[in-house]
Amino acid sequence: MDGDSSPLGDQAEHELISTALDVERLEVNMFRSKSLWLPRRARGVFGGQVISQALVSATNCVDPIYALHVCTSMQCYFLLSASPATPIVYSVEVMRTGRSYMTCSVKAIQNGAIIFVLLCSFQKPEPWQPEMQWQMPSGVPMPDECSLEEDIFLADSKRPGIDPRLKYFFETYAEERRRSPISIKRAAEHQLTPEGHIRYMYWMRAKSIPKYDAPFQKCILAYLSDLYFIMSVPRMIGLKRWAKGPDALGLVSSVDHTIHFYDNDFDCADWLLYTMEGPRVASGRGIARGQLYTTSGTLVAVTTQEGVIRAQRRDPALSKL
Template structure:
């Protein structure tokens, strides 16, 4: 294998698309399961739920936050139905709840809040870290290709990287590593990636936020395992055996960004333990505007076992 795999990537518009069944009821049209994942990609469930909720809100209100829980893995074999409830109608804020239902079971719940913008209010943000521009950063496809061709790795590991390469080439999101495992003077570890939606339509601001919801789940909880030094492949107690999202939150602070442009995603894991990890993320435009802040907690398990009561956990 000498050159990169040429594959037509999926369209982000297809990933987000839902069918309207009734005024507050929507249904997924396509579902994607990442390589070796337990179920449908969480970012796709978030983004489809957001599209459903946004379609039930007056355009004068803009999405400013969401909080969601993943209750069980979604199967790609059956469409997901999104039921939107109009929880609150206020002058400045409106609230919607969304239940994602599959085979009669609630698999995901989300609360999201929309605000009439107040651009005249004072503002503040953390500055964007100094990183190389996206054009000078390595594509994830090129990194996987390099590793797939690395003869010092075992055949099984090289094949795994080849499968990752195929999947990454087909993804609707392009990713370039800006800085990985950057350790600051206080010991804080950061992972930074440039991310961009490929071939994106000219969506208005409300649906740019839905796309950002999709992007926000990429590489996110995995940074907790990497912070602890866990490996994806091999044997031993330092091998990562499972990651799975429990909850996810996003706070939006701009209507003026386009996911077809490069966004810098900065990730940190402040705490991990007891088979869980929490990660915080910040998304910046190339001009340094902080447009969204995200948090996520998930199951992060290594290949180590403790006392058992003889029962098997579903997580």
């Protein structure tokens, strides 16, 4: 497909999660993307799609007696971002096969350059071992009490006297959300934790998906885990895209993304609550921590993502030169 940097490019195949994650097998351990999505205002292909396609590739190379339990991506953000105009090739290497765990690496290659590396570990499940989990936050409205993001953006675009540029921004984001394979509902604008930290919460689910087996449910969860995640951190510290001065957001770019899975029996066609917090921001970097719960309160995955987060501020030492 041809690359299109416009916010509403002709990327209709991305509207179904089944095609967004689909890869073509080229060799026993080599796969190629079939579609790639460039989000509005993004520097490159959506990271969640690259992670999920890499996981689909790895899963296809692993004995199904092993279940994915953790994946860590190392995105080479300092290289050129992935373009939607050229397919990505995923090369899978089985690094170790043990009695309980199996480890794989996946290299994502585009135009001859490695743009992304994924390490993932698979485990033979041990359901007889003890369990413990943090509870889902209390007082969270259920999905049927919340509005879809596209409806919120569309309502914002119709506010009387709205600036035409802001109106266009809301309309294009509403259309992007409508076309996305993932439905998102805002569970709370933000919530203060008992410790006084800001927490964002969203209900997410895949739209109109077939009945996937558990290994590929995890690939779908990996896809949606990248939505809104690192972008929640600059919001927590008051950086804004449209601001001027020291609170203007200069750059956000993912460095790494880790997902720990603790459940092998969930369905991404059902709503999952995604909670997001930002424990630390410093030195032009920030980290997000997330948790994904089913509507019944089961914690199925824990995520972390570090990113470059820069305000539009100059090094004071440079201003003296």
